[in-house]
Amino acid sequence: MNCALGMAVTQFPPCFTLNTPKVRLFTVNCQSVSPAASGMSSTGLVEKPWKVSDARLVLEDGSVWRAKSFGASGTQVGEVVFNTSLTGYQEILTDPSYAGQFVLMTNPHIGNTGVNFDDEESKQCFLAGLVIRSLSISTSNWRCTETLGEYLASRNIMGIYDVDTRAITRRLREDGSLIGVLSTEESKTDDELLKVSRTWDIVGVDLISGVTCKAPYEWVDRTGSEWEFNLNGRNEETFQVVAYDFGIKHNILRRLASYGCKITVVPSTWPASETLKMKPDGVLFSNGPGDPSAVPYAVEAVKEIIGKVPVFGICMGHQLLGQALGGKTFKMKFGHHGGNHPVRNIRNGRVEISAQNHNYAVDPESLPEGVEVTHVNLNDGSCAGLAFPQQKLMSLQYHPEASPGPHDSDLVFGEFIELMKQERQRT
Numbered sequence: 121m122n123c124a125l126g127m128a129v130t131q132f133p134p135c136f137t138l139n140t141p142k143v144r145l146f147t148v149n150c151q152s153v154s155p156a157a158s159g160m161s162s163t164g165l166v167e168k169p170w171k172v173s174d175a176r177l178v179l180e181d182g183s184v185w186r187a188k189s190f191g192a193s194g195t196q197v198g199e200v201v202f203n204t205s206l207t208g209y210q211e212i213l214t215d216p217s218y219a220g221q222f223v224l225m226t227n228p229h230i231g232n233t234g235v236n237f238d239d240e241e242s243k244q245c246f247l248a249g250l251v252i253r254s255l256s257i258s259t260s261n262w263r264c265t266e267t268l269g270e271y272l273a274s275r276n277i278m279g280i281y282d283v284d285t286r287a288i289t290r291r292l293r294e295d296g297s298l299i300g301v302l303s304t305e306e307s308k309t310d311d312e313l314l315k316v317s318r319t320w321d322i323v324g325v326d327l328i329s330g331v332t333c334k335a336p337y338e339w340v341d342r343t344g345s346e347w348e349f350n351l352n353g354r355n356e357e358t359f360q361v362v363a364y365d366f367g368i369k370h371n372i373l374r375r376l377a378s379y380g381c382k383i384t385v386v387p388s389t390w391p392a393s394e395t396l397k398m399k400p401d402g403v404l405f406s407n408g409p410g411d412p413s414a415v416p417y418a419v420e421a422v423k424e425i426i427g428k429v430p431v432f433g434i435c436m437g438h439q440l441l442g443q444a445l446g447g448k449t450f451k452m453k454f455g456h457h458g459g460n461h462p463v464r465n466i467r468n469g470r471v472e473i474s475a476q477n478h479n480y481a482v483d484p485e486s487l488p489e490g491v492e493v494t495h496v497n498l499n500d501g502s503c504a505g506l507a508f509p510q511q512k513l514m515s516l517q518y519h520p521e522a523s524p525g526p527h528d529s530d531l532v533f534g535e536f537i538e539l540m541k542q543e544r545q546r547t
């Protein structure tokens with residue numbers, strides 16, 4: 121149950137290049153909180169019938185945010201990002217791309233539908249923790265099997281509520297993503313927590329190795345019929361796809377299966393030569409957490425595969441393709457996380473509302489001639505999709521599988537099928 125600080129630091133090694141100037145700590149949102157701040161007296165008797173602040177989120181800028189804890193207790197370090205999705209907190213909690221990050225939900229009311237067996241995007245929660253404004257006091261949904269608090273506690277994930285998420289979001293938008301330390305341990309001083317936030321870093325760390333599968337496996341589940349779209353002209357042929365698991369979301373696999381693919385999921389370190397031996401019709405490079413520059417082995421595998429079979433990259437997969445083509449990736453100020461990002465599909469002029477979750481992006485200027493930018497994020501003009509027809513390559517910086525989010529971009533799976541079909545006819 122205890123997220124010991126030592127464990128967290130071992131899992132995501134600290135960066136020793138940051139200096140840690142001494143600055144004054146300032147406490148925000150501290151509403152007459154007693155030092156014990158737990159609602160319990162030293163004798164263990166409850167002093168107040170309501171829960172009082174028992175947790176602190178200390179950000180690297182020196183701000184200290186008092187909050188109430190739920191889920192697991194302990195101390196955890198991570199990068200704080202804000203997500204603007206209105207629904208789908210369970211899919212967000214189980215998206216492995218959030219490894220090493222605290223997800224702050226800008227939607228103030230979270231937990232009202234509880235959690236269920238069907239909305240999992242992976243077998244585990246890899247995120248550092250959840251930060252919300254208001255935790256629903258009741259849970260009501262026909263699929264609900266557990267409350268959000270029970271769920272987080274059983275997965276050893278810390279959550280906090282009754283914290284000013286709006287103020288933190290404004291700070292992140294102004295200053296960029298910040299490292300934070302969340303703690304329920306009164307014995308740790310604010311200064312100690314601040315020091316940890318300033319000596320830990322997420323840049324340059326291989327987070328994929330902590331979330332990928334250990335061995336190859338077959339995936340067969342399609343999207344359940346009650347949630348399925350009307351797939352016009354559904355493909356009758358079957359295509360063999362090898363999917364690299366850099367932290368793959370299950371709905372990518374379900375959508376590929378629904379479009380008629382037979383899928384073998386392989387670990388992130390699976391050799392390209394083995395993949396090519398399997399003679400797949402296409403290869404998918406999945407989403408995944410962290411810095412694409414921290415996983416050169418993955419870029420090498422991508423390099424060896426492109427040009428030989430049709431490939432499709434999603435999010436981290438798109439960034440790795442960008443690097444494999446000789447391009448550069450960079451860290452954005454606060455990234456894109458949410459289900460309401462407008463993207464222009466340059467090829468047909470249509471605007472898609474998309475689900476996004478990324479902190480890095482490909483610099484299109486750095487890409488070689490012949491690589492086409494197919495999609496642009498309309499909020500900031502960043503590159504949201506690529507194609508290189510001569511190499512049978514396509515990629516999106518965002519999530520066509522949604523889960524959670526809008527389904528406007530689902531047809532891109534059909535484009536991948538088309539790419540594989542053309543290659544089959546050609547050879």
Ligand SMILES: NC(=O)CC[C@H](N)C(=O)O
Nearest residue numbers: 407408410435436479480
């Ligand atoms: N969803 C993802 O694949 C995230 C990609 C990458 N980890 C980023 O933050 O940019």
